[in-house]
Amino acid sequence: MSEAEKRPTNFIRQIIDADLESGKHSSVQTRFPPEPNGFLHIGHAKAICLNFGIAQDYQGLCNLRFDDTNPEKEDIDYVHSIEADVKWLGFEWSGETRYSSQYFDKLHGFAVELIEKGLAYVCFLTGDEAREYRGSLKAPGKNSPHRDSSVEDNLALFDKMKNGEFKEGECVLRAKIDMTSSFMCLRDPILYRVRFAHHHQTGDKWCIYPMYDFTHCLSDAIEGVTHSLCTLEFQDNRRLYDWVLENVSIDVIPHQYESSRLNLEYTVMSKRKLHTLVEEKLVNGWDDPRMPTIAAFRRRGYTPGSLREFTKRIGVTKMDNTVEMGVLEACIREDLNDNAPRAMAVLDPIKLVIENYPAGQVEELNVKNHPSDDEQGTRIVPFAAELYIEAEDFREEANKKYKRLVLDKAVRLRGAYVVTATRCDKDSEGNVTTVYGNYNADTLGKNPEDGTKPKGVIHWVAAEQSIDAEIRLYDRLFNVPNPAAEEDFHRVMNEGSLITISHAKVEPSLVNAKPEQAFQFERQGYFCRDNKDSQGDKLVFNRTVGLRDTWAKMDN
RNA sequence: AGGGGUAUAGCCAAGCGGUAAGGCAGCUGGUUUUGAUCCAGUCAUUCAGAGGUUCAAAUCCUCUUACCCCUGCCA
Numbered sequence: 001m002s003e004a005e006k007r008p009t010n011f012i013r014q015i016i017d018a019d020l021e022s023g024k025h026s027s028v029q030t031r032f033p034p035e036p037n038g039f040l041h042i043g044h045a046k047a048i049c050l051n052f053g054i055a056q057d058y059q060g061l062c063n064l065r066f067d068d069t070n071p072e073k074e075d076i077d078y079v080h081s082i083e084a085d086v087k088w089l090g091f092e093w094s095g096e097t098r099y100s101s102q103y104f105d106k107l108h109g110f111a112v113e114l115i116e117k118g119l120a121y122v123c124f125l126t127g128d129e130a131r132e133y134r135g136s137l138k139a140p141g142k143n144s145p146h147r148d149s150s151v152e153d154n155l156a157l158f159d160k161m162k163n164g165e166f167k168e169g170e171c172v173l174r175a176k177i178d179m180t181s182s183f184m185c186l187r188d189p190i191l192y193r194v195r196f197a198h199h200h201q202t203g204d205k206w207c208i209y210p211m212y213d214f215t216h217c218l219s220d221a222i223e224g225v226t227h228s229l230c231t232l233e234f235q236d237n238r239r240l241y242d243w244v245l246e247n248v249s250i251d252v253i254p255h256q257y258e259s260s261r262l263n264l265e266y267t268v269m270s271k272r273k274l275h276t277l278v279e280e281k282l283v284n285g286w287d288d289p290r291m292p293t294i295a296a297f298r299r300r301g302y303t304p305g306s307l308r309e310f311t312k313r314i315g316v317t318k319m320d321n322t323v324e325m326g327v328l329e330a331c332i333r334e335d336l337n338d339n340a341p342r343a344m345a346v347l348d349p350i351k352l353v354i355e356n357y358p359a360g361q362v363e364e365l366n367v368k369n370h371p372s373d374d375e376q377g378t379r380i381v382p383f384a385a386e387l388y389i390e391a392e393d394f395r396e397e398a399n400k401k402y403k404r405l406v407l408d409k410a411v412r413l414r415g416a417y418v419v420t421a422t423r424c425d426k427d428s429e430g431n432v433t434t435v436y437g438n439y440n441a442d443t444l445g446k447n448p449e450d451g452t453k454p455k456g457v458i459h460w461v462a463a464e465q466s467i468d469a470e471i472r473l474y475d476r477l478f479n480v481p482n483p484a485a486e487e488d489f490h491r492v493m494n495e496g497s498l499i500t501i502s503h504a505k506v507e508p509s510l511v512n513a514k515p516e517q518a519f520q521f522e523r524q525g526y527f528c529r530d531n532k533d534s535q536g537d538k539l540v541f542n543r544t545v546g547l548r549d550t551w552a553k554m555d556n
Numbered sequence: 557a558g559g560g561g562u563a564u565a566g567c568c569a570a571g572c573g574g575u576a577a578g579g580c581a582g583c584u585g586g587u588u589u590u591g592a593u594c595c596a597g598u599c600a601u602u603c604a605g606a607g608g609u610u611c612a613a614a615u616c617c618u619c620u621u622a623c624c625c626c627u628g629c630c631a
Contacts, residue, residue, distance in 0.1 A: 009570075035631055070630060127629065134627055138557040141627085172629055182559035184627050193629040212631045236560055236626050258561090260624090265567085271631090313579055315569050317562090320624055324567045327580050337593060372593070403591065412589050447589085457589050523590045551591040 007057055010316035012050070012257050016058060016227060028060030029226045032086065032093070033100075033216070035067045036078035036200075038271045039286040039293040040085045042307070042328075043262040049311040050259070051229055052091040063223055064093035068101050069215050071199040079200070081286075085294040090304045100210075100219045101201040107210050107218055108162070110248045111173060111191055115154045119247055120191060121146055122157035124171045133179070134187050140180035141187045147176060161194055164207045168194045173208075177243060185240045189213055217241040220254040228256040232318060262314065263322040266476035267292045268484050282493065283477070287532070289542050290477045290497050300474065301518050301528035301544030303339075306332040322482065329545045336518055336526045336544065341369040341376055344414065344459040345506040345521040345541070347471055349388035351434040351463060352405075354419060357385040362465065365444075367415035379509045383416050386463040388505045393458040394435050396424065401554070403456030405435065410448075412457040414522055418443040459522045466505040469539035471527070473499040510539065523547065 007013075019025045030051040034044060055062035064086060068074050083097060114120035123146045125133060135141030149157070158173055160166060173192040181187055191214045196207050217240075220228045228241075238256045245253055263269060268277075269292060277283045277291065286293050289300035297307060310331045314323050363383040370376040393404040393411075405411040410420045417439040425434040440448055447453045475497045483489045506521075513519065515531040525546035534540035 014572095033631095037631085067631065073630075130629080131627070136557085136627055137559075139627095140557075169629065182557085182626095184559085187627080190629055195629085209629095211629080216631085232561070233625055234631090237631095239560090260562085313568075315579095317569075319562055319569090321568065324580070327568070330580055333592090342590080371588085371590075401591095414589065416589095418589095445589090454589090456591080459590075520590085520592085523592075525592095547590075547592050549591075554591085 008312055012316060025226045028058040029224050030055050031063040031065050031225050033065045033067045034082050037073045039295055040082055041269055041292045043269050045294055045307050046262045046311045048086055048089055049308055050316055061094035063098050065098040068099050069209050071197040076200040088304055099201050100215050103219055103222055104206060110218060113248055115158055116151060118151055120173055120175050121149050121154045122171050123174045143179050161208050166194055183236050183239050185237050189240055213237055213240045214244060217244050221245060221250045221252045224252050225254040228254045230258055231261045232258045234258055259316045260318055260320055265322055265324050265481040266478050289474050299531055300542050301526060302332050303335050306335045332545055340518040340520045340526055342522050343507055343510055343519045344461055345504055346388045346390055346461050347501050347504045348391045349505045350391045350432055352387045352389045353434060353436050354385045354439045355436055356438040359385055365416055381507050382462045382465040384462040384464060387460045388463050389458055389460045394432060404458050410454040412454045414457050414459045418448055418454055461505050461507050465508050467508055467511060469504050469506045469541055471501040471504040471541045473543045
């Protein structure tokens, strides 16, 4: 793992360093607490790397805990996808997978304790009434008429709630804190609500479910979490987090620290918007390679190490930020440049006929799999008189800057010979269909004797021996850097975010490509075999990212 | 009648009273059988703004400005 060299420094690690040094803690316990109501995205990858990374570096432990307090929105399928994503990213959680729902009995006990202390009450205000009583950001709220019910009554009422004697929405359990607090979350927040819903873990055992603010802090404490890391929007909630822990009989006191969420240019990160993309079939599922989900990055060809490196490079702070795609792309290019074997694929083929090459002859050329890493070996690439080359790699005439095949000029065929174009055929629309030329037989693995070294190198495949493949070219999902700021993101979707090339020609060695196996198609970019639609002998490759292309920039 | 946060280059981000790290992007050259990679060089006299303290301020103080979050029986 290349990211092992130097540890990142950030304000959270500084806090941990201080806590360890002061003796406040002797070990570190973190947790990654997703709600199983959707697929994990790259923002979660940041949280995963933060929590698991800290546990690793401090010889601590990190739990995987599903925050499953809202059965109506959650699903066991999401539990499985999330577990798979965390593992794939390369992390191992401490012990078994945990669920907040495991603690429902304990949580219920703490709720009863609060009632007994006169710190919680059952409230029968309707939603509308409660909103009115809550006041506003600038005006204090007022006390619920049920706020001063006796402890005995509240105990009995809460028991009836638990026993299903109240309808959904009829009443809730609330903490008795302060209806005039400037922290809205301290204006007698709801602790429990009634929901007659089947839960994926607890089945039909409960008809009351605890709210996040009550559950999270207690779950952290129960698990002995020392540093509870979350995102900035929970800063106010920290007051409630601390209130609950202070008012309940529990000895471990975790502390919550907040850092900013990740925003990435040209995509959306909110679960709601991602759900919309999937539900409206604007993409082909959660793992559509255009999505910012972990499953999608995986399918697209991003490696776990590249995602880990990315989270390391972007850092951890409290500043709102929007990271450029270029950072992510640099990470995967760096990984794949070193590790992906090279291959040749022609996406937009035209024929190149070498007229002085013996008809019918096929040479098996040995070509290096990596230009500078000999350990990666060689492969056999067939060469024959009829080849395919990229349409854009030939021009009848061109200026000196164009370093590819031009009439009467020479070019190097990658890993093979130097050829010179002599003439070409065109179709009725003027498009070149076939280029004719001659090759220099004495240029295999060496430059021409006459010192005329060609400027350019182009890729190719042997026409007869090549195989067909479908190649999917992906681009950003949106045309604007911040689609989330748009009134309606549908209007800024990139129509060209997926281009499917159904009959690309690829070199025969690629039949052996395994799902998710990465290659660099020379001069094109990094590709991997699709892990879903590429079954049997059907070959589908996804473009992970293109090569850095300074020529394209000059061309503009 | 508000409260909680954040401001350092195009984008991230170190810095924690001693004279602005690093990465990405960009720009210049060099190598190259990938217009890739790689290599060398370059890229903030200034830290949201204005005052103040100090021999010395991005760091401390005061005021101002901008942006984000908070009024779900979501998390």
